[in-house]
Amino acid sequence: MHRALGTTRYASRRSLPGARVIHQRFLSGTSELRGYKDTLQNLRIGSHTRVIFQGFTGKQATVDATDSIAWGTKIVGGVTPGRSDTHLGLPVFPTVRSAVEELNPDATAIYVAAHQAAAAIQEAIEAEIPLIVAVAEHIPLHDMLKIHSILKTQSRSRLVGPNSPGIISAVGKCRIGFQPLPFFSPGSVGIAAKSGTLSYEAVASTTKAGLGQSLCIGVGGDIVPGTRLTEALSVLAEDNDTKVIALIGEIGGEDEMNAANWIQEYHARSNSPKPIVALIAGRTEQPAYTYAPASHLQHRLVSEFSGRAMGHAGAFRVSGQPKAKEKMTVLEDVGVTLIDHPGQFGEALKSRLRPEDRISSPGIATATLADMKNPMFEQRRDFHTLRRPFIRDAYHPSAAKQQTRHLTIRAQQSLDILGSKGIPCEPYKGKGPLRYLAISIDRDTRTPCILASPDPYNHSPLHNIPLPYPLPEKLEPLIRRLLPEICKRIALPHSGPIKKVLYPLVANLIQMFNDSEGVLLVTLLHYNNTQRGMKVGSAHFHFDDAASFRRGPELQSLRDTSLYSPEELEAEKSGLVYIKFPGPRKTIGTLVNGAGLAMNTVDNLQNKAANFLDTGGKATSETVKEALRIILRDERVKVIFVNIFGGLTKGDMIAEGVCSAFKELDIKIPVVARIRGTREEEGRKVIEQSGLEGLYAIGDFDQAVSKVMDFGGPEEMATVEGEWDWIKSPKHEAEEE
Incomplete structure (x- = not known):
């Protein structure tokens, strides 16, 4: 019941x-x-x-x-x-x-x-x-x-x-x-x-x-x-x-x-x-900065507030969302x-x-x-499945640039931008409480919104309720209207010293969000109760990379590539969406066409997936080969699960691409290929008759998962599905001390 x-x-x-x-x-x-x-x-x-x-x-x-x-x-x-x-x-x-x-x-x-x-x-x-x-x-x-x-x-x-x-x-x-x-x-x-x-x-x-x-x-x-x-x-x-x-x-x-x-x-x-x-x-969602070095305190401060976009532009979670x-x-x-x-x-x-x-x-x-x-x-090249379209940079017309959708700039640079606008900023050293203030999108109202909370690490949906505001709206009356509610939500008085910092901060965040086409602009505020003063202790800014051709190279040059694994950066060049999952027992490499199917595939691997990899709605022999090559760079991987639904691509073509890559890359670990859709039976026959040892064709999803799990080794222990437990926040560290 x-x-x-x-x-x-x-x-x-x-x-x-x-x-x-x-x-x-x-x-x-x-x-x-x-x-x-x-x-x-x-x-x-x-x-x-x-x-x-x-x-x-x-x-x-x-x-x-x-x-x-x-x-x-x-x-x-x-x-x-x-x-x-x-x-x-x-x-x-x-x-x-x-x-x-x-x-x-x-x-x-x-x-x-x-x-x-x-x-x-x-x-x-x-x-x-x-x-x-x-x-x-x-x-x-x-x-x-x-x-x-x-x-x-x-x-x-x-x-x-x-x-x-x-x-x-x-x-x-x-x-x-x-x-x-x-x-x-x-x-x-x-x-x-x-x-x-x-x-x-x-x-x-x-x-x-x-x-x-x-x-x-x-x-x-x-x-x-x-x-x-x-x-x-x-x-x-x-x-x-x-x-x-x-x-x-x-x-x-x-x-x-x-x-x-x-x-x-x-x-x-x-x-x-x-x-x-x-x-x-x-x-099996992932935090925004899976590969932020331990020394990047500023990134570790804010990495809990936004997840990686899992292929689709909207497939990410921010603080307070379910x-x-x-x-x-x-x-x-x-x-x-x-x-x-x-x-x-x-x-x-x-x-x-x-x-x-x-x-x-x-x-x-x-x-x-x-x-x-x-x-x-028969196979036709489709508009939607053109792999994350390359666009010509207006400033470098000969260079094709891969869109990542979320362009994240360096944390220190985010603070420097605010400091250059006269906003008090001082990198947070891990002492004292922080407050959360951000600009993002309210998906229900389809408008920008303010997110504000007195406790950055409380992700309860009731703790971080969006405060939407319409477009277009004049900035000065908008700030005056929003400021009292923001103060209430971050549990600070709507007083002169607070407004002295909050007013220009909110104004500049909204202006930057509009002018540079932001997706999520996060700041953490450090309030000194004794001195009654407030400073921005940390910040990280996401912008919409799909709009970068209108902004020129300025923000692109500030992108912090140290937040991503080398494999992720290499995959971008080939038009693949690849996310490497942290953890020593992640032993199953995944290669899937389509963001939703890729998410669902890793969801079903009992937290043993080593990566998320979306080739897009279309898988070709070239994309399959490049994807396998990138997956094999991860030494943890003991088996690869290829899960392709051939709606627009014929199954036998996919199978031929898998066989060709298997031989050319001299793959020594098992590869389980599940090919469904158009000419799926022909695709399975191509693999079965290839004579390649270690390459298996299985049509049923549950059977394919079972086979992959057998090769993937013992189940990982003490890991909660979907939790971002890889990071230890400064608040938690202080509590332990």
């Missing part, structure tokens, strides 16, 4: 102390204007939906539009600036406005470069297109904040994405995005997902189980998505074709907590609520069935279907598997 939500330990960050339920943001407490909520109905796509493409004549738009048209999607034309002709036999217009006047579309797919995407989204909003789908990764964060400030003022357009595979109706044969079509079949499962790769596995699993899909909404892994999990759930709950729901979340933000609150209300008001099965990725395990607990408390791997969705959802909702068509899975062999669905 599931416990009532009111009995859980997690209370709202916006509730009064002692509150017992999560704040009801979606139905009754939302900060958004009612108008944008009214656009939820625009997510109900189907055979009637008329779709255009912005960037229609580009390579990736052409590929995806061709496949979608062949599948049955009603694409009616597109937009390419400066063109008035035809493409794929459909009209091309120079502006969105002219396309809307002639074609009357219900939806648009944004297929332009990330740094141009916000302008394209705004053009679609101004043209009042009902549904806007943005698939690109690395749209600058502050561009998206401005887009949300526009969305809140209107009631015509709904945004899905960015960093999303899109939205697809298997029943209505309408695909707006780049989802791998061979795995979809009309059916009864609705999917709301942050992760693309995890949703593809869920689709394959439900197709194999004979359930099929109804409507799949990829909300995306961005920090401030246009549509949240809760909103997607509300649409699926009212969708007549949807009988059961798959929910896929991950570390970062509170969307899953809000979803749990929505589900509790949904169960209370519905006589026959639809069953929900969920998966949450990211239990861990993945907490999200799982709250969802289970409201009656959601939790699973460990997306391959389990099919059977878990089938077991919860009511007899009257079971699908009688036995041909769904068979027909879809046949489609997988259709030449139309």
Whole structure:
């Protein structure tokens, strides 16, 4: 029997102390204007939906539009600036406005470069297109904040994405995005997902189980998505074709907590609520500065307040936000069935279907598997899966620069920046209490926010409640309004000596956050009670690397590379997202395509994963080879787990790449390869017939994990899953003394 939500330990960050339920943001407490909520109905796509493409004549738009048209999607034309002709036999217009006047579309797919995407989204909003789908990764964060400030003022357009595979109706044969079509079949499962790769596995699993899909909404892994999990759930709950729901979340933000609150209300008001099965990725999160040297006291002071971005831009946790395990607990408390791997969705959802909702068509899975062999669905290079796109530095046009999304500058430099602006700064020496003050993003309101706390090391959600403020707002009245509440939250009087430091500090942090496109700016304040004086004792600043082309090389030159292992820095050059996990007993190397699947993979390895490695949504022979080479540099690794879902890449191509790398790198340790998706059987045969000793092909995830664990050695002891126990804070050291 599931416990009532009111009995859980997690209370709202916006509730009064002692509150017992999560704040009801979606139905009754939302900060958004009612108008944008009214656009939820625009997510109900189907055979009637008329779709255009912005960037229609580009390579990736052409590929995806061709496949979608062949599948049955009603694409009616597109937009390419400066063109008035035809493409794929459909009209091309120079502006969105002219396309809307002639074609009357219900939806648009944004297929332009990330740094141009916000302008394209705004053009679609101004043209009042009902549904806007943005698939690109690395749209600058502050561009998206401005887009949300526009969305809140209107009631015509709904945004899905960015960093999303899109939205697809298997029943209505309408695909707006780049989802791998061979795995979809009309059916009864609705999917709301942050992760693309995890949703593809869920689709394959439900197709194999004979359930099929109804409507799949990829909300995306961005920090401030246009549509949240809760909103997607509300649409699926009212969708007549949807009988059961798959929910896929991950570390970062509170969307899953809000979803749990929505589900509790949904169960209370519905006589026959639809069953929900969920998966949450990211239990094995990592602190921001895993490899900060012990001498870097300034980094050790603040490293507990922000986690590493686990592939997705939004897959990181800041102080006060819930861990993945907490999200799982709250969802289970409201009656959601939790699973460990997306391959389990099919059977878990089938077991919860009511007899009257079971699908009688036995041909769904068979027909879809046949489609997988259709030449139309052979490998195609996809827009979203271009590996963390390289951009040309305006100051060094010949050099391609890899985006890391979080650009962290040196700790001492952070203090120097504040000191140069007249703010009292003195490096903290480990004596006396500290107070926490930061500028970040409130993901619920989709605005900047102040984070302030009297105890930096208390990570309770009720202890660090965001104080959001809107954009744009004049700085001086904003500071005057915020300052009394900030003083209250850091437990200091709103007096002259305090304001003398706080006013310029807050003003400069907000200005820097805006001008340099910050993600998280953290300061620790040291208050001398005897002298009634306050100084900044430590600071660390994260900026959005996706926007660095607008700032020039200044901040890039301040990046502190000593915080990362040599392997991590080398992986960046090859477009791989690699995070090395600390600990002597981390013996399993991982190579996975897609951030969500990579998180889920390390979650299932009982804390023995040596690394997180995301090749992106596309794995090629070259990326596989480079990834294996980097993993092998870690002397702790005793076995490598290759976990690839070939939605866009054929399984036999992946297998050939693994075999080639295995031979070329002369690998002496076991490699277990799990290749699922397109031509998976052919992929397994390639490995099985290679004759390579120590290379194993296993299709079932649980069996593959079991094999890997056998090679990985004894289970690591005395380590708590998901805890950042590698660091000892100055506060803890003082207590020990």
